[in-house]
Amino acid sequence: MKATIRVNSERCKGCGLCIEFCPRQCIFFSKQFNKSGYHWAVLEKENDCTGCGLCFMMCPDICIETYKNKGIR
Amino acid sequence: MGKMLSRPKSLKNVALSYCPGCGHGIVHRIIAECIDELSIREKTIAVAPVGCAVFAYDYFNFDVTEAPHGRPPAVATGIKRTNPDKFVFTYQGDGDIAAIGMAETMHAANRGENISIIFVNNANYGMTGGQMAPTTLIGQVTDTTPFGRNSKKEGYPIKLCELLSVLEGSIYLERVSIHNPKNIINTRKAIKKAFQCQIDGKGFSMIEVISNCPVGWSMSPLESIKWVKEVFIKSFPLGVVCDKR
Ligand SMILES: Cc1ncc(C[n+]2csc(CCOP(=O)(O)OP(=O)(O)O)c2C)c(N)n1
Ligand code: SF4
Ligand code: SF4
Ligand code: SF4
Numbered sequence: 001m002k003a004t005i006r007v008n009s010e011r012c013k014g015c016g017l018c019i020e021f022c023p024r025q026c027i028f029f030s031k032q033f034n035k036s037g038y039h040w041a042v043l044e045k046e047n048d049c050t051g052c053g054l055c056f057m058m059c060p061d062i063c064i065e066t067y068k069n070k071g072i073r
Numbered sequence: 074m075g076k077m078l079s080r081p082k083s084l085k086n087v088a089l090s091y092c093p094g095c096g097h098g099i100v101h102r103i104i105a106e107c108i109d110e111l112s113i114r115e116k117t118i119a120v121a122p123v124g125c126a127v128f129a130y131d132y133f134n135f136d137v138t139e140a141p142h143g144r145p146p147a148v149a150t151g152i153k154r155t156n157p158d159k160f161v162f163t164y165q166g167d168g169d170i171a172a173i174g175m176a177e178t179m180h181a182a183n184r185g186e187n188i189s190i191i192f193v194n195n196a197n198y199g200m201t202g203g204q205m206a207p208t209t210l211i212g213q214v215t216d217t218t219p220f221g222r223n224s225k226k227e228g229y230p231i232k233l234c235e236l237l238s239v240l241e242g243s244i245y246l247e248r249v250s251i252h253n254p255k256n257i258i259n260t261r262k263a264i265k266k267a268f269q270c271q272i273d274g275k276g277f278s279m280i281e282v283i284s285n286c287p288v289g290w291s292m293s294p295l296e297s298i299k300w301v302k303e304v305f306i307k308s309f310p311l312g313v314v315c316d317k318r
Contacts, residue, residue, distance in 0.1 A: 004074060015094035015294040021254060038093070056078040057254045060098030061089055067074035 001069070003051025007041050008063035014038035018055035018064060024048040027055060081105040083114050085134045090125075094294020096284030097126055099251045100193055100260075104164070105133065107265045111272065117160045118152050120145040124166035125200045126193070143174020146181035149188045160271060162189040168198040171207040171231050178233070182277050185242030189267045190279040192233065195286035196305060203289035207231040210308050215289075234281050234314035245270045245278035246315040252285070252301040256311075266318075275318050283309055 005027075012034065018041050019027045026045035034040050041064070043049055051068040080086060083105035091097045108114050114135050121129035123142035130137035140148040145163035153161040170178050170192050181188065197215050198204040204217040208230050212221040222230075234246040245267055249260040260282055267278035283306055285297035292300060 001074075003077075011088055013093035017094055017294055017298065020295055020298075051077060053078045054254045057257050058099070060091065060093075060095055062080050062084065062098065062102050065079040066077040068077050070075045 001046055001049070003049050003066065003068045004046065005043050005049060005051075005055060006065045006067065007043070009040040009042075010034050010036070011061050011063035012038060012040035013061055014040060015060060016041075017058040017060065021054045021058045023052060023054060024050060081109045083108040083117075083134050085132055087131065089132060090128055092286075092288040094285065094287045094297065095125070095199075096195065096251050096282070096286070097193060099257065100164075100191065100282050100284060101129070101132055103251075103257065103261050103264055104162075104191060107261065107268055108135065110265065111268055113160045113268070113272070116158065117162070118156070120149045120152070120161070120163040122163070122165040122169040123200075124169050124198075126164055126166065127200070129164055143169050143172070144177050145169070146174065146177045146186070146188070146190065149190075150181055150184070150186050153186060153188050157187075160268070162191060162268070162271075164191050165193070166199065167192070167194045167196065167206040167208040168201075171233050175207075179237070179240070182237045182279070183240045183242045185244070185276045187271055187274060187276050189271050190277075191264065191267075192279055192281045193284045194233075194281050194309065195284045195289065196230075197286055197289045199286045199289045203286075203291070208233075208309075210304065230308060232309065234279065237279060238315040242277050243279075243315050244276040244317050245313075246281075247313045248281040248283065248309060248311050250283040250301060250306055250311055252283075252298050252306075259311075270318055273318075281309075283311070 029039040117135040287297040
């Protein structure tokens with residue numbers, strides 16, 4: 001895994017913008033609901049994430065953080 | 074792994090009250106990033122509008138005051154004139170800035186007040202349930218134009234950047250959008266330039282951000298983003314409208 005994202009599942013409102021704009025199509029909706037009743041965003045294809053940050057940029061609720069393995073580009 | 078992108082310091086770690094997919098959250102994040110990058114958080118005073126962003130004072134991690142509907146430019150004028158060393162910006166919707174507050178907007182620009190305005194244009198009154206705004210497009214269906222806006226009855230969408238550009242006091246006016254990452258990056262550049270314009274003492278600036286209101290428009294978040302791209306920005310062309318810096 002060279003990069004990953006962390007989603008705040010309780011803050012996520014399931015708008016799907018991160019899913020739509022992920023160039024690697026690695027985000028999907030959870031099967032379960034969060035406390036507010038939304039399916040939240042989950043990084044399912046963990047090895048495909050490049051840490052490009054487009055999901056972070058599109059998230060209106062600022063509930064995504066991106067992480068990268070230092071040294072690997 | 075090292076953390077790369079995360080919540081800017083100028084945004085409190087609280088949940089936003091906006092509807093799923095609403096552009097206001099993206100604009101908040103961009104503003105907070107610009108304030109962080111310019112290191113002006115400690116001297117910023119913002120003026121929040123009446124509209125969906127009425128609770129902006131709960132979200133931004135700097136001083137924010139509230140103004141009556143449409144009056145942020147007048148309140149910001151008073152704050153900036155009495156505290157010229159502070160950084161002062163207003164955050165306003167289209168109903169706030171171009172309907173009830175049109176006079177305050179025009180006169181603040183005409184006086185060349187050294188303030189910055191972030192104008193979130195979502196083509197309707199979001200907070201009150203999706204009525205027509207001055208910026209509603211011709212043919213756009215809203216609560217108060219159920220058959221679509223008809224120019225013979227309701228006039229034409231107001232292009233605020235172009236309108237203000239004829240005033241000598243306007244220094245920097247640009248229209249941007251947030252419907253994809255590329256445009257989000259442009260919006261960030263524009264807002265930073267507008268903020269720098271005030272820091273350099275050059276005068277009045279306004280950035281009009283074309284934004285989505287999925288609930289007011291009765292669309293899903295993705296449909297609303299698509300509508301911005303395919304319809305909205307065709308009526309409201311993006312770009313710099315006035316630059317006298
Ligand atoms: C003096 C006054 N008149 C009318 C209202 C009702 N009102 C509240 S918000 C609003 C319009 C909000 O629309 P906009 O400024 O476009 O912001 P949005 O909610 O779309 O972000 C109106 C008319 C009010 N609160 N105060
Ligand atoms: S960082 Fe890029 S690749 Fe990774 S999940 Fe987000 S959009 Fe997809
Ligand atoms: S963009 Fe944000 S709020 Fe929307 S689904 Fe993705 S993580 Fe959730
Ligand atoms: S009504 Fe529109 S502008 Fe207001 S929070 Fe909902 S989507 Fe956003």
